[in-house]
Structures are given as C-alpha cells and as structure tokens.
Amino acid sequence: MQNTHPFIARTLADHELLAALDLARLNYPPANWVKTRTGPDNKPLIDVLIVGAGMCGQTAAFALLREGVRNIRIIDSKPHGKEGPWGTYARMPTLRSPKQINGPDLGIPSLTFRAWYEAQHGAEGWADLYKISRLDWLNYLLWIRRVAGIPVENNITLRSVDAEPEWICATLEQSNAQTETVYARKVVLALGREGSGDAKRLTFPSFDPETDTNLTRVFHSSDEIDFKALKGKRISILGAGASSFDNAGTALEAGATSVTMFARRPHLPQVNKSKWSVFSGFMRGYAALDTQARWRMYTYIFDEQSPPPHESVLRCEKHAGFSIRFSEPWLDMQTTTAGVNIHTSKGAYTFDTAILATGFSIDLPARQELASIRGSIALWKDHVPAEVAASHPVAARFPFLGKGFELTERVPGSKPGLERIHIFNWGSTMSHGALSSDIPGMATGALRLADNIVQTLFSEDEHLHYASLLAFEDPELAPTSYFIERDKRSSASTPE
Ligand SMILES: Cc1cc2nc3c(=O)[nH]c(=O)nc-3n(C[C@H](O)[C@H](O)[C@H](O)COP(=O)(O)OP(=O)(O)OC[C@H]3O[C@@H](n4cnc5c(N)ncnc54)[C@H](O)[C@@H]3O)c2cc1C
Incomplete structure (x- = not known):
C-alpha cells in the first residue's frame, strides 16, 4: 500500500536510516566501561555470555549493549533465521497477541514493529492490519538485530556450564563438533519455552519414545x-x-x-488470565511480592489455563x-x-x-547443560511447605530466582558462583511473571536483567572504579587562565 503519511518513510531502507539516526542520537552503543578481568586461561573473561538468540536473548543483548556492556557473546545452536519457533514449529498464520505489542524495540519508536510495518505498508496498511503475520514477526526480529548491531553467532551450542566463585566455565560446540571452553562473568540462559525443561514426550504402557520402532x-x-x-x-x-x-x-x-x-x-x-497481567503494576510489582502472594497468583493463572x-x-x-x-x-x-x-x-x-501437543515440561535441573550444578539449584518447592508444593507440582519445579533472574542456592553458600547464571526464559515465570517469555513483558524483563547485571559488573570492581575515579583527569579549564596542572593543585579532600 502506498504510504501517504508525511512523517513515515517511503521504504524500509529509508526507515532504516531513520532508525540508525535514532540510535546515533541516543549515543548507542555507549563505550564499554566494564573493567577487564582475566580468566583461568589467561584470556579476558567474557563479561556476559548469552545463550539463545531468540526474541529474549537478542533483546537482553540489546539492553546490555545500550548500557555499555559490550564484551558480550550471544550464541544460538540454530542457523540464522531459524532461532525460536517463528520460522520453525509455530504453525499459526498470525501471532496470538494483538498487533499493538512492544518489546524488542526497548522503547525506541523507530524500532517498533509498527514503525517497521508502516515503512512498508503505510499508515493505512497498519490501520488495516488485523494481527501480525508470524513470518513478519520473525523478519522484524532479524531486522532489529541487524540495525542494532546485535552480534549473534549462529550454529554454536552450549553443552555445559559450571559455576566457580569468579566465573562460569562454559563448553561450546560448533556445528562441526569442535568444542571451545570459555569463561564468562555472567551467563544468561535464554533458551526459550523448552529452556527450563523439555518438550513433553509422553510415554504410555505400550509406547516408549526411547525404544519405539515406528x-x-x-x-x-x-x-x-x-x-x-x-x-x-x-x-x-x-x-x-x-x-x-x-x-x-x-x-x-x-x-x-x-x-x-x-x-x-x-x-x-x-479465559486467558495471563492477558490480565499485562499492565505495568503487575509486570514491575509482581517480583516484589512475597513468596506466598506470588504462589497464589501464578498457580491460579496456571490452573485456569489458556x-x-x-x-x-x-x-x-x-x-x-x-x-x-x-x-x-x-x-x-x-x-x-x-x-x-x-x-x-x-x-x-x-x-x-x-x-x-502436550507442551513443555519444567525441570531445570534435568537440563543436560546444567548437570554439574543441578543439585544446587533452589526451586520453588524449596520455598513453600511440602503440602503446598504437592498441590501444584509443576509450579513447585520452577527455579526460585533472585531479583535479576539469577539462580539461587538450595543451601546458601554451597555453590558460590551459581548467581552468575541468569534464567531468562519461561522458567522465570513463577519468580518474575512472564517477563522472559511472552512478548508484552519482555522489555521490562530485559531492562531488569541488564540493570542487575550492570550493578554486579560495577560493584564487583568497585576498588578498580575507585582507582579510576582518583586517576580521572578532565582539563575543563585548560582554555582559561584558571587552569592548574594536577601536581600543582591543592586537593580539597585526601583520598583513602
Ligand atoms: C508456537 C508458539 C507461538 C507463540 N506465540 C506467541 C504470541 O503470539 N505472542 C506472545 O507474546 N508469545 C508467543 N509465544 C511465546 C513466546 O513469545 C515465544 O516462545 C518466544 O519465542 C520466546 O522467546 P525466547 O527467546 O524465550 O525463546 P526462543 O525464541 O525459542 O529462543 C530460544 C533460542 O535458544 C536456542 N537454544 C536453546 N538451547 C540452546 C543451547 N544449548 N545452545 C545454544 N542455543 C540454544 C534455540 O535455538 C532458540 O533459538 C509463542 C510460543 C510458541 C511456542
């Protein structure tokens, strides 16, 4: 459809220039500020390794890049364009959500789906659109990834992680079966709907998927x-x-x-009760509720089903x-x-x-990648009375996550470093609401995750940042007659 709106670009290529300009106007991406730490292999640690470049993984990466956390890697086991369900096993012509959804844009108007769509179909096309086509959504995600320069490495699979106090050791496997051991200060597991369990492949008395011959x-x-x-x-x-x-x-x-x-x-x-939860109060407030209140709300939402x-x-x-x-x-x-x-x-x-069509199980400790830490991960069943957990066994198996989606220990102090692993997929739902799974909550989730990671990366190196503060020089007054060289100044305060 021909676009007639004076402020909407005539082509996607023109719109892309506008989006790039918006990012430049926001000074994106800011310079990296995170201090370099060295790993046991004498190489710089990766600051954040994001596993999974679906919608949540790429948005988490975007949120971190926006904060100047640039020493990151983001990997996906699938080839480019095959990440997530949209171009693979999702089989609906349109998204289930209404068209007015935001998330991957992180609040930047020119990066919204609507802006992407209007650049191709005009304001009238947008007005006429009923629901977003599934493949448009996929192409839109790939477009944001390119425009925002999110550096995804495809065909790399995380095989295992282990937690150490100072880093996470991760084994990655390339599609040619070559493996690589890397060390990261933080690992974000954005493994998707099945990422805190697996596809539910049922067995029956006369059927076992492991041994069946048909x-x-x-x-x-x-x-x-x-x-x-x-x-x-x-x-x-x-x-x-x-x-x-x-x-x-x-x-x-x-x-x-x-x-x-x-x-x-x-x-x-x-009634899809989770539709009710799409408002700022819930998305920002739910994680602040106590265990009992969160358990009550989400077990109800689960019980009602959609x-x-x-x-x-x-x-x-x-x-x-x-x-x-x-x-x-x-x-x-x-x-x-x-x-x-x-x-x-x-x-x-x-x-x-x-x-x-039996959905996905929740059983994070059973994930092969987490074999070395599985006994240490706290689940919701560790935080509610046994009879309460027994009343909702699925909810009870969700990981019990901290404020920034990080794993917590079943026995405090037993596995230092566990908190360096963040669960940014459906598994976070009991702890945070649907902030790392469905589209509407994802931006709130990605910003919360990035905020938490930024805080840790900064506070862990507080002494180094303090040293930088002392060393900081900015010759603001150099062009004036009041400028004094550093070694000739009298200091107002004496640093400790
Ligand atoms: C069929 C279907 C339809 C949906 N429709 C809607 C909808 O209309 N509206 C809505 O709000 N939500 C919808 N959802 C829910 C949600 O939006 C999607 O599941 C979405 O894909 C979640 O994004 P994600 O990044 O968490 O997971 P995904 O998009 O699945 O991405 C996870 C990525 O992790 C990678 N990965 C997994 N394990 C590894 C590993 N070990 N190493 C490396 N990479 C790995 C996978 O290859 C995958 O690309 C739908 C979900 C499904 C399944």
Missing part, C-alpha cells in the same frame, strides 16, 4: 513435521491448547482426511474432518507399521499419525 508416526508439536506427507491421512492430536489447533489447521490445510483432537477437560479453557485464540479454532472448524473429543484422556498408545492405536477412557481408535 516413531515416524508420532510427533511432538515442536518437531519438524512434513505436513505434505499427511495428505489423505487420519491424524490424532493429544491436547487442545493453541498449538494443538495450529497443528490441526496446518494438517487439514495440507489435505489430511481427518483430525481428531482429544482433551482431558470437559470443555476448552475460556483458551486457544478463536482464529485458530475457526481455522479448524472450516474443515468437515475436524472434531474434538472432550473428557477423553489417552490411557494407552501403541504404534504398528499400519498405524497408531489409541485407547482412551471411552474407546479404541486407529489413526495414521499422532501429534502430541
């Missing part, structure tokens, strides 16, 4: 799935959340004969082959060369393929 018939919704191969097939989906509908819609549009969805509940959840967006439901309902069977949990599943046999509380069925 695994081409069973997928988790976050797997790569060749939907074209599902043409003419009967699909079963376990779960009735947003991803269930997105996978069902994609399968039906690819020509699947039928999709039968199975839900444990008697009806779909009706309905799928109505667009996803309507997308499936268009197809005659779509159905949902409520109050019908799976009791058993068995794969054969001919199909997948499902036994529920109400009957037995055979399908060609099963998709488990």
Whole structure:
C-alpha cells in the first residue's frame, strides 16, 4: 500500500536510516566501561555470555549493549533465521497477541514493529492490519538485530556450564563438533519455552519414545513435521491448547482426511488470565511480592489455563474432518507399521499419525547443560511447605530466582558462583511473571536483567572504579587562565 503519511518513510531502507539516526542520537552503543578481568586461561573473561538468540536473548543483548556492556557473546545452536519457533514449529498464520505489542524495540519508536510495518505498508496498511503475520514477526526480529548491531553467532551450542566463585566455565560446540571452553562473568540462559525443561514426550504402557520402532508416526508439536506427507491421512492430536489447533489447521490445510483432537477437560479453557497481567503494576510489582502472594497468583493463572485464540479454532472448524473429543484422556498408545492405536477412557481408535501437543515440561535441573550444578539449584518447592508444593507440582519445579533472574542456592553458600547464571526464559515465570517469555513483558524483563547485571559488573570492581575515579583527569579549564596542572593543585579532600 502506498504510504501517504508525511512523517513515515517511503521504504524500509529509508526507515532504516531513520532508525540508525535514532540510535546515533541516543549515543548507542555507549563505550564499554566494564573493567577487564582475566580468566583461568589467561584470556579476558567474557563479561556476559548469552545463550539463545531468540526474541529474549537478542533483546537482553540489546539492553546490555545500550548500557555499555559490550564484551558480550550471544550464541544460538540454530542457523540464522531459524532461532525460536517463528520460522520453525509455530504453525499459526498470525501471532496470538494483538498487533499493538512492544518489546524488542526497548522503547525506541523507530524500532517498533509498527514503525517497521508502516515503512512498508503505510499508515493505512497498519490501520488495516488485523494481527501480525508470524513470518513478519520473525523478519522484524532479524531486522532489529541487524540495525542494532546485535552480534549473534549462529550454529554454536552450549553443552555445559559450571559455576566457580569468579566465573562460569562454559563448553561450546560448533556445528562441526569442535568444542571451545570459555569463561564468562555472567551467563544468561535464554533458551526459550523448552529452556527450563523439555518438550513433553509422553510415554504410555505400550509406547516408549526411547525404544519405539515406528516413531515416524508420532510427533511432538515442536518437531519438524512434513505436513505434505499427511495428505489423505487420519491424524490424532493429544491436547487442545493453541498449538494443538495450529497443528490441526496446518494438517487439514495440507489435505489430511481427518483430525481428531482429544482433551482431558470437559470443555476448552475460556479465559486467558495471563492477558490480565499485562499492565505495568503487575509486570514491575509482581517480583516484589512475597513468596506466598506470588504462589497464589501464578498457580491460579496456571490452573485456569489458556483458551486457544478463536482464529485458530475457526481455522479448524472450516474443515468437515475436524472434531474434538472432550473428557477423553489417552490411557494407552501403541504404534504398528499400519498405524497408531489409541485407547482412551471411552474407546479404541486407529489413526495414521499422532501429534502430541502436550507442551513443555519444567525441570531445570534435568537440563543436560546444567548437570554439574543441578543439585544446587533452589526451586520453588524449596520455598513453600511440602503440602503446598504437592498441590501444584509443576509450579513447585520452577527455579526460585533472585531479583535479576539469577539462580539461587538450595543451601546458601554451597555453590558460590551459581548467581552468575541468569534464567531468562519461561522458567522465570513463577519468580518474575512472564517477563522472559511472552512478548508484552519482555522489555521490562530485559531492562531488569541488564540493570542487575550492570550493578554486579560495577560493584564487583568497585576498588578498580575507585582507582579510576582518583586517576580521572578532565582539563575543563585548560582554555582559561584558571587552569592548574594536577601536581600543582591543592586537593580539597585526601583520598583513602
Ligand atoms: C508456537 C508458539 C507461538 C507463540 N506465540 C506467541 C504470541 O503470539 N505472542 C506472545 O507474546 N508469545 C508467543 N509465544 C511465546 C513466546 O513469545 C515465544 O516462545 C518466544 O519465542 C520466546 O522467546 P525466547 O527467546 O524465550 O525463546 P526462543 O525464541 O525459542 O529462543 C530460544 C533460542 O535458544 C536456542 N537454544 C536453546 N538451547 C540452546 C543451547 N544449548 N545452545 C545454544 N542455543 C540454544 C534455540 O535455538 C532458540 O533459538 C509463542 C510460543 C510458541 C511456542
């Protein structure tokens, strides 16, 4: 659409110049101020290693760069453009959020999605837009990354971390299997939705994903799935959340004969209570609540669950082959060369393929990368009475994080250095609210994280900064007749 607004650029290339100008006007990025520390390999320590360059990792990096923390590395195991779900396993045409969302821009108007979109489609195009296309969101994130100069290194996987009092030792693996040991003062784990656990791959009495021989018939919704191969097939989906509908819609549009969805509940959840939490008071205030108040609020939000967006439901309902069977949990599943046999509380069925849209588990200590520190990590179950924890076992497994998303110790003093690891993914939700997962809270989260890291990087080197303060010279009066050389001045105060 032709842009007619006088203050909106005619092309994205022109808009990019404006965004660069905005960043320059904000003096971005400021000079690095962090003191160099040396690691055990006699090389300078990395100040912050960010693992995961999805939306949260890249925004955390942007927030740190904006604060002059420039000795950072940000890595992702996936190739460029494949980070996160947007171009991989997210299967909805548009975002679930309304179009008026901010986050990756960190409050800079020319970096907002709206500005990016208007530069290409005009103010009228923005007014006409219903919801943001999923792939537009991906391209927008990659655009910000480029404009803000966020230095992502792709195809590098974090394999392990260990905490020492002065640094974190991390083993990184390149795609050619070469490994590298690096030392960082801080590590931010921005590993995504599955990053504090894993995809929930269920087992049944007759099905074990570890040993099953017909695994081409069973997928988790976050797997790569060749939907074209599902043409003419009967699909079963376990779960009735947003991803269930997105996978069902994609399968039906690819020509699947039928999709039968199975839900444990008697009806779909009706209200997404986390939408309520998108206001400044909650996003800034929640983490300041005591343990009991936070537990009460978030276990309620979890219990209520979220309905799928109505667009996803309507997308499936268009197809005659779509159905949902409520109050019908799976009791058993068995794969054969001919199909997948499902036994529920109400009957037995055979399908060609099963998709488990069962979400992601929460079990941070089980993450392979954290094997060396797993016994030291405090969880919410360590902070609430046992019977309370037992009433909400999933909430109880969330890590119990500190003010800056840092890990805390189960037994204080037992693993110095643990607090150098920050969990900036879905795992922080019980401690901070959804500030490192969903789009609306992310900027608040990234700024909080950066603030906390900046404080530590500064205060740990207070003595060095004090020495810099003493050595600081600024010949402000040099052009005047009142200038005095340093060694000829009488000092007003005597430094200690
Ligand atoms: C299908 C789907 C749809 C969603 N839709 C919306 C929506 O509409 N609105 C909304 O607000 N939220 C939505 N969300 C929630 C949230 O916005 C996304 O999950 C978002 O991607 C979170 O960003 P992230 O950076 O935490 O994780 P991700 O974007 O998943 O990024 C994590 C990155 O970490 C990398 N990584 C993981 N392990 C390692 C390792 N060991 N070493 C190196 N790299 C590693 C991964 O490759 C990945 O790129 C959706 C989530 C999903 C799954």
